[in-house]
Amino acid sequence: MPTAAIVVDVVRLEEQMLLKALGEYMNVNMVNVRSRALEIGIDGFDAAVIRPISMYRAAYTAASFEAAGVFTVNSSQTIMTAGDKLLAYTQLAAARIPIPRSFYAADVDAALEAASRLGYPVVVKAPVGSWGRLVSRADTPEELEQLARMRQELPCSQTRSMIIQEYLDSGSSDIRCIVVAGTLLGCIKRVAQNGEWRSNVALGARTEVYKPDPVLEDITVRAAAAVKGFFVSIDVFEDDERGYLVNEVNGVPEFKGFYRATGINPARRLAEAILEELKH
Amino acid sequence: MPTAAIVVDVVRLEEQMLLKALGEYMNVNMVNVRSRALEIGIDGFDAAVIRPISMYRAAYTAASFEAAGVFTVNSSQTIMTAGDKLLAYTQLAAARIPIPRSFYAADVDAALEAASRLGYPVVVKAPVGSWGRLVSRADTPEELEQLARMRQELPCSQTRSMIIQEYLDSGSSDIRCIVVAGTLLGCIKRVAQNGEWRSNVALGARTEVYKPDPVLEDITVRAAAAVKGFFVSIDVFEDDERGYLVNEVNGVPEFKGFYRATGINPARRLAEAILEELKH
Amino acid sequence: MPTAAIVVDVVRLEEQMLLKALGEYMNVNMVNVRSRALEIGIDGFDAAVIRPISMYRAAYTAASFEAAGVFTVNSSQTIMTAGDKLLAYTQLAAARIPIPRSFYAADVDAALEAASRLGYPVVVKAPVGSWGRLVSRADTPEELEQLARMRQELPCSQTRSMIIQEYLDSGSSDIRCIVVAGTLLGCIKRVAQNGEWRSNVALGARTEVYKPDPVLEDITVRAAAAVKGFFVSIDVFEDDERGYLVNEVNGVPEFKGFYRATGINPARRLAEAILEELKH
């Protein structure tokens, strides 16, 4: 019987579902990375499901296990790429997956130049950060300059970096799909509250099932592959002219809302896929 | 004639040497990433040499160019992996390249646990950061706890993460080698000043030529390959019992001191290697 | 009947006690400073009890009310002085109140110089910060240099500043006294847990009643006056040779532990003292 670690910093409903699902197929240890150190290149698990909320904790945990040949879901590379919107966009673009038109801007002047090429309004994002934090919309060069200048006062070099992006009037909704081991499990649609243009559940968005068509299935499966993701969620916008655009990939996906809306248990599917993988 | 970009945020001697060397073989543009935005997936160069001092600027620039199929030195993946000591160690360990014994510790308790397994003194490092900043030595659990607690007050989640590492009494010296396109160009030895245990040139270390033996050549070429580096410098310690240990890989290498000590011009070698690469 | 505001950012047991006690003598409004803006120079209260946990929120709230002639407990000047250990020490020293021997050190070199004059071990503190955070002990110059260098990486200029202080082996206990309107209400003694040299309740210290002698009464009443405090708590160490030394003054005092140990209700005493003050 294989042994697996579920690595956490905080235990949410998702981690309890994973513990139950994996426990039906293998010996499982819950490892809290805040109190346990990981020796690089030394560890005795067959697989590790990486669940820390902090992206760096997740990536460093995955990397430490990988150095010892453990099969990690996801790999450190996937966590680092998906967790960084700019790296994710570049991998998606390289794989010819449609994304919103986006620029990398290192500083205030570059941000203004990007916006002058895009036209206003523009969205300004940091490459890292969750739940809509550090995402703004600038309607004029004056507003963009102020937001960009303020951002340069932030202490982390990664959050001073900016993605300047076209503003998509997608009816304030987006679609979230979950892919496990190359198969699309299903999709939900998140609809923002009145007056809020960001469709984050943390900002009050509500959730309903969304039936994917073959185009969406193709895009999401290819998006997961573009970031080498074994178990990822993918956020998609619908654009009237261009169709589906991938906006974000998540390498440590939350799936509580997905499970409630669809009845599909991603933890169970993941457990089966890991078992299958370990057989090879 | 191919066209190349040299991307900078600050122009140092190294970038002037690169401009001169590349200019003999191709059309070269110096691009300042602070004022120029890069559209993801759109850009018209054949190659790009990535030189921003800030790791994230370097990685994001490389990624933006890669999305458009430009050959970048180094790739964003190399810059992100080499620029992060923890990710670098895990890639090196996975490739069976000897490294100092190292743990990933997410928080104070994990740091203490790692040190109790290693024995004191231990070295405490942040995964990112240059020139010896955020590198400390702890001689006792009390000292380690204080350093680790202080680190949790830092604002960036990446610098709160810790590498806990054995302390190597390497005579306060280390060897730096430069590898271009799979070939070792040469090595220098940096000797720390009296009373300073860290061998950073920024902390006053001096530099002399070091003739590599076949073992060192093998290790450094494999280390460059482990991080998929086209043009990297590699820092190596000598241990009395275990021989060479790779301590660090740099994906945006400085080479002024190397050039002065050895007379070998890495910019010239790099220009030739890029030209060769573009022929394929 | 006078009207008073209790200004909060978080409501703790202390604020509920204040609401009850003040409510017996005046009309009271609980004002949450996170949602209500204060116009400078304009506001209609007779008195304001300032309770935000954040020192700056407390000081700015007090200052905004003072500009309109409101009687504030404490004044912004008291909150800023008491909330900053370095400013507090200098006011106490100017008033000839005994304090631990202490230096202000702006940077690493100054810290080392201070310690060479004091002798090791030394305590290193930031001027601001609560509950023992950013308080360290350095046993050697090497340890001090590392702690001081690390501190220079902190993002706020105030927490990069250092107090270098003699280490007092006070049996890991200290005395906390509460003074209201020039009168000492009583004292408690906090005894640190085994193995922990800092006597913070947040770090597990326990609490017992301590009967003040006339010397302690004199020192604490004068310490409150030195920072112009109307309602303050004062932390005192006992030194075998020098007797009482004032270590800290708190301008937004917690008093839950004091009330439990002594049965004396500082909220009630404060309400009476404010009513008395408003009569003048």
Next chain:
Amino acid sequence: MPTAAIVVDVVRLEEQMLLKALGEYMNVNMVNVRSRALEIGIDGFDAAVIRPISMYRAAYTAASFEAAGVFTVNSSQTIMTAGDKLLAYTQLAAARIPIPRSFYAADVDAALEAASRLGYPVVVKAPVGSWGRLVSRADTPEELEQLARMRQELPCSQTRSMIIQEYLDSGSSDIRCIVVAGTLLGCIKRVAQNGEWRSNVALGARTEVYKPDPVLEDITVRAAAAVKGFFVSIDVFEDDERGYLVNEVNGVPEFKGFYRATGINPARRLAEAILEELKH
């Protein structure tokens, strides 16, 4: 002959002028606070001119000297009050000196409430910070909310605090006056560059002499007194209806531009005023 310290972290033209001027009347030591620790309550100067650029270094140096009875210019209280725009406004308002209409806002909701009472556009400022950094203008609630949300990501609690202020269309000019020992030395006018609404010299404003009328003289002398300043510069706006409004007081004043424009040497006047003070 008295002895004086000039305390610096960086030596600018101003400090050289002070060294020359004070040297004609007393023995002067230039003290670099980065390498010299100051023992609280112990130091052998008659006077200290406090010049560190960092506000906290300035305030802590002043406080350390004051504890030993040294006459400091300025006092720590003046430096802390003047260096903090919010504390300065409240002291000015309490002294009935006209200021721009201003609110203290601790968080996003409070900022929006303040602006709804003021009307748009509003100016958003941090209490601390120099040269126009962290000063923004918001034209709509959407823009204000974004700027206020972004500010909550800043690492220092003081810069997360906000002053919400009426926007004054003062023709993008302001008047800077210098007061020494209760006497107005003179004023200059700073005119912002085209297209820039902030009149900071660091942002390219130019400078001309401005002859003060009795109203301006009265306001500036009273403003200096309101913050207990011995040597301060005072920034004044002109409003069509309300006349002069004091916008800022500086407790470690730069005076290079003032000297160039007016020919009046504040260093000389200060030296004479300190000598006079020491006679008492």
